[in-house]
Every structure is written in structure tokens, then in C-alpha cells.
Amino acid sequence: MDITSKLILFTITLVSLLFVGNADPIHVVNRDFKPDLLNFCKKTSNPTLCENTIQSHFFKHFDPSEALKVEVDATLAQTQKAMAIINDLYKKSDISKSLKDSLDICKEQYGLILDAIKQTSDAIAARNWVEARSQFGSIISSQQACSDSFEGIQNEFTFATDSKAIFDLGGNCLDMIVDLEKSEPQIDLPMTESPPSPFDNVIGPIS
Numbered sequence: 001m002d003i004t005s006k007l008i009l010f011t012i013t014l015v016s017l018l019f020v021g022n023a024d025p026i027h028v029v030n031r032d033f034k035p036d037l038l039n040f041c042k043k044t045s046n047p048t049l050c051e052n053t054i055q056s057h058f059f060k061h062f063d064p065s066e067a068l069k070v071e072v073d074a075t076l077a078q079t080q081k082a083m084a085i086i087n088d089l090y091k092k093s094d095i096s097k098s099l100k101d102s103l104d105i106c107k108e109q110y111g112l113i114l115d116a117i118k119q120t121s122d123a124i125a126a127r128n129w130v131e132a133r134s135q136f137g138s139i140i141s142s143q144q145a146c147s148d149s150f151e152g153i154q155n156e157f158t159f160a161t162d163s164k165a166i167f168d169l170g171g172n173c174l175d176m177i178v179d180l181e182k183s184e185p186q187i188d189l190p191m192t193e194s195p196p197s198p199f200d201n202v203i204g205p206i207s
Contacts, residue, residue, distance in 0.1 A: 036062035044175040046168045053169070064183075068124060068176045075139070075169040076117050082166060083110050085159040099156045106146035106163075113142045113166070120173075129181035136174045143167045 034055070040062070041050035053074045054067050086107050089095060095103075116135045123132035143166050150157040157163075 037067070040064055040067060040176075040179075043179050044172040046172055049168055050172050053172075064176070064180055065124065065127070068173065068180065069121075071169060071173045071176060072117060072120060072124065075166060075173055076114070078162060078165045078169055079110055079113050079117070082159050082162040083107070083114075085162060086110070089158070096153075096156070098153050102146075102149040102153065102156070105149040109142040109146045113139050116142070124177075127184065129177055129184065133174065133177045133181060136170060136177060139170045140167065140174065143170060 037051060037055055038047075041047040041054070044050045050071065054070050057066075057070045086103055089099070089103055116139045120132050120135040120139075123129070123135060143163060147157075147160075147163055147167075150160070154160070
């Protein structure tokens, strides 16, 4: 390479460096999903619980259906925690008959909750909000049945706080499902026509 070519290359490189040095830095702006989260959670029965449960799971954007899945998973984890407490109580040799009877009811009801959560998750994946709402309605009923079984022996309801957490999380899930059901148009299935009956043209009672 001759001297002239070297000088041209040097000049081009110097100009490029000066241009880059004076250029404004590029800012990558990530949209803050917090306002969307707050607006979504304020429609639930327990907005603070909703925010605390969901906010750490999102980084780029807010998706209501994904938020619902997080709350459903939290309800599942809380139910499993309560079930573990119930199983530990069963192992005690000195539990009263009234406590055992209540534990029997709760174990059965929490088993139904676990089944309903599985069905709800499938319904959410299919965006079948009607089915999801029906399933989570049964979850609330099961939780209340467990709590009611401790009437008169509240001092033995050692997992009352965990049971209440299931109610609060489940209530939030139900509120979210109702909101999603309202915001997304439902697809009406076409009605199937019944095959013609031989009595279609008959007037009066058939003897």
C-alpha cells in the first residue's frame, strides 16, 4: 500500500471515530408494565395480594392471561402447603375426634380443589373462560366447606391462615377469569338440528 492510500485510510478511520464519539448514545426503552398490572389487579378482591403475587413474573410486557396463570399456580402451591400441614396433623397420636373429622373433610375438599385447579388450567389454555369460572367457583366452595368444618373448634384450626390464603388467591383468580370472560368475545357453537321425528306433523296427544 503506497503512502497516499495509507493517508486516505487514516483519514477515513479518524473521521469515523470522531462521528461515533459525538453520536448520541442509544437508549433501549422497556415498556413499564406496572400501570397495566395495577389496573388489572384493582379489579380483584385483594389487589395487594394480586400485585405481590404477579409482579416478579413479568419483565417485558403484561399479559392478563399469563397473570391469571401465575395466580392459579400460587393457589395450587398454597393448597399443597395446606395439604402437607393436614397430613402432618394426621400423624399425631393425640388428635381429638372432632379434629380428625374436620381433617377428613378438609382433605377431601382440598383434593377436589387440586382436581379443579387442573381442570381450570386446561380451560385457561383453551381460553374457555366459562369452564374456568365454573371450576374456580367450586374451589371457593370447597375451601369454605373445610373452614366451616372447624366451627366450634377454631382453636384447633392451626392452618386457618393458610386456608384463608387459598380463599384470597382463589377469589382473585375468579375475578380475573370474569374480567377475561368479559373482554374476550365468546364463540357460540352452532346449534345442531335434531333429526325429523315421525310425530312432527301429529296434532294432539299420542296414545
